[in-house]
Amino acid sequence: MKTMKVTVVIPAKNEERSIGKIISQCRKYADELLVVDGHSRDGTAKVARRMGARVVQDHGLGKGDGIRVGIQEARGDILVFIDADGSHDPNDIPQLIKPIRQDKADMVVGSRGMGGSDELHGDVEKLLRMIGSDIILIGINKKFKVHLTDSQNGYRAIRTTAARSLSLKENITTIEQEMTIKCLKKSFRISEVPTHEYVREHGASIIKLRKVWFRYVWSFLSNLF
Ligand SMILES: Nc1nc2c(ncn2[C@@H]2O[C@H](COP(=O)(O)OP(=O)(O)OP(=O)(O)O)[C@@H](O)[C@H]2O)c(=O)[nH]1
Numbered sequence: 180m181k182t183m184k185v186t187v188v189i190p191a192k193n194e195e196r197s198i199g200k201i202i203s204q205c206r207k208y209a210d211e212l213l214v215v216d217g218h219s220r221d222g223t224a225k226v227a228r229r230m231g232a233r234v235v236q237d238h239g240l241g242k243g244d245g246i247r248v249g250i251q252e253a254r255g256d257i258l259v260f261i262d263a264d265g266s267h268d269p270n271d272i273p274q275l276i277k278p279i280r281q282d283k284a285d286m287v288v289g290s291r292g293m294g295g296s297d298e299l300h301g302d303v304e305k306l307l308r309m310i311g312s313d314i315i316l317i318g319i320n321k322k323f324k325v326h327l328t329d330s331q332n333g334y335r336a337i338r339t340t341a342a343r344s345l346s347l348k349e350n351i352t353t354i355e356q357e358m359t360i361k362c363l364k365k366s367f368r369i370s371e372v373p374t375h376e377y378v379r380e381h382g383a384s385i386i387k388l389r390k391v392w393f394r395y396v397w398s399f400l401s402n403l404f
């Protein structure tokens with residue numbers, strides 16, 4: 180069987196301080212390094228090009244838009260999505276792609292339920308985020324009779340053909356739960372491996388729960404039913 184080529188897709192918006200390190204750590208696992216730049220106002224694209232990544236621009240709609248652009252632009256057979264802010268450990272890439280290479284899965288999600296997270300515990304906003312994502316997870320598990328432990332993590336690998344068949348629509352980080360639900364609807368095989376989520380290396384979080392919770396509930400309900 181022909182070996183499957185791996186494209187590591189890195190969505191990045193204003194991540195000039197961490198993108199170089201991520202690219203160099205991902206290099207040994209990637210046949211192609213693709214940075215999807217969300218119209219950064221800093222030197223993200225410049226640093227990424229200098230480090231040898233191919234850089235494409237999204238349409239300025241959000242991370243989900245960036246992921247869709249990555250899915251279309253990638254040349255590999257397997258896509259690995261990894262954040263540019265240092266939240267994910269690139270050394271987990273081999274275990275994310277292994278079940279796809281072995282034809283045991285079509286998508287493999289890095290599970291914070293199994294691997295832990297520094298972003299889901301410690302203050303009220305994190306508690307609400309965790310409760311919300313667990314309610315969505317339980318809904319998905321009940322509806323599709325599965326036992327997933329993370330439906331939201333952006334750190335994941337998927338067969339390129341599977342990703343392109345999903346017609347993903349979400350413009351923000353709701354794209355991850357949409358991808359999970361649509362994979363289950365199409366009976367794609369989902370595996371999970373434990374990955375730890377770290378606090379972003381630089382800068383403050385710009386995700387504001389009060390601005391996005393409604394979109395999470397809406398995209399959950401409309402995709403599920
Ligand atoms: N292409 C693209 N990437 C984006 C966009 N918004 C965020 N990203 C990137 O997507 C990844 C995840 O975004 P984050 O802002 O870290 O989201 P988060 O992990 O939920 O929140 P914090 O880490 O707490 O800020 C990072 O690599 C961002 O740089 C965007 O509009 N377009």
Ligand SMILES: [Mg+2]
Pocket residue numbers: 262264266379
């Ligand atoms: Mg982050």
